[in-house]
Amino acid sequence: DAKTTQPTSMDCAEGRAANLPCNHSTISGNEYVYWYRQIHSQGPQYIIHGLKNNETNEMASLIITEDRKSSTLILPHATLRDTAVYYCIHTGANSKLTFGKGITLSVRP
Amino acid sequence: ETGVTQSPTHLIKTRGQQVTLRCSSQSGHNTVSWYQQALGQGPQFIFQYYREEENGRGNFPPRFSGLQFPNYSSELNVNALELDDSALYLCASSLETPINYGYTFGSGTRLTVV
Numbered sequence: 593d594a595k596t597t598q599p600t601s602m603d604c605a606e607g608r609a610a611n612l613p614c615n616h617s618t619i620s621g622n623e624y625v626y627w628y629r630q631i632h633s634q635g636p637q638y639i640i641h642g643l644k645n646n647e648t649n650e651m652a653s654l655i656i657t658e659d660r661k662s663s664t665l666i667l668p669h670a671t672l673r674d675t676a677v678y679y680c681i682h683t684g685a686n687s688k689l690t691f692g693k694g695i696t697l698s699v700r701p
Numbered sequence: 702e703t704g705v706t707q708s709p710t711h712l713i714k715t716r717g718q719q720v721t722l723r724c725s726s727q728s729g730h731n732t733v734s735w736y737q738q739a740l741g742q743g744p745q746f747i748f749q750y751y752r753e754e755e756n757g758r759g760n761f762p763p764r765f766s767g768l769q770f771p772n773y774s775s776e777l778n779v780n781a782l783e784l785d786d787s788a789l790y791l792c793a794s795s796l797e798t799p800i801n802y803g804y805t806f807g808s809g810t811r812l813t814v815v
Contacts, residue, residue: 638804688746
């Protein structure tokens with residue numbers, strides 16, 4: 593199974609940027625990096641994905657290193673509603689998602 | 702556009718019973734996956750259906766089975782329930798190629814086996 597490594601938890605102040613790291617050293621050439629988050633009592637929510645290039649959407653930015661072995665999810669201005677478990681996953685198209693334990697982000701007022 | 706709808710939201714069953722969980726996919730999605738999430742853990746892949754055929758299965762015993770219907774809605778059936786089957790069951794739908802869209806998850810069914 594495709595595995596990623598994330599810190600267990602981190603916190604940041606409301607309004608500041610939250611930078612969530614992920615190691616995916618076993619990623620293969622045709623696999624994408626996906627980020628999902630899960631707010632308490634809800635299903636996971638897709639955030640962003642990327643292959644090689646950095647990506648940005650209305651929710652976040654994804655920075656992927658040149659060797660593709662790690663990435664960082666950036667929430668530019670964290671709010672209290674961003675408190676959640678964030679999962680980093682690498683997988684091929686149409687493939688299952690292998691979730692680890694994720695990183696718990698706590699945004700403090 | 703509607704999201705993924707799961708029913709029921711909560712369920713209590715007795716060990717040894719059978720249960721059926723239901724999922725309505727997001728409009729336009731033709732692939733559905735089911736995941737089991739135990740307390741404090743990440744979701745674990747059970748199986749995936751594409752156009753009514755199972756096209757991937759995780760490490761779950763045969764008493765976990767599923768169906769996908771022509772309208773792309775789906776069912777998860779679990780026979781001979783065990784206490785360890787207590788978990789949040791999540792349904793996720795996607796297009797054939799989720800690369801650009803990711804999976805859309807429902808809010809899940811919380812199953813308690815007593």
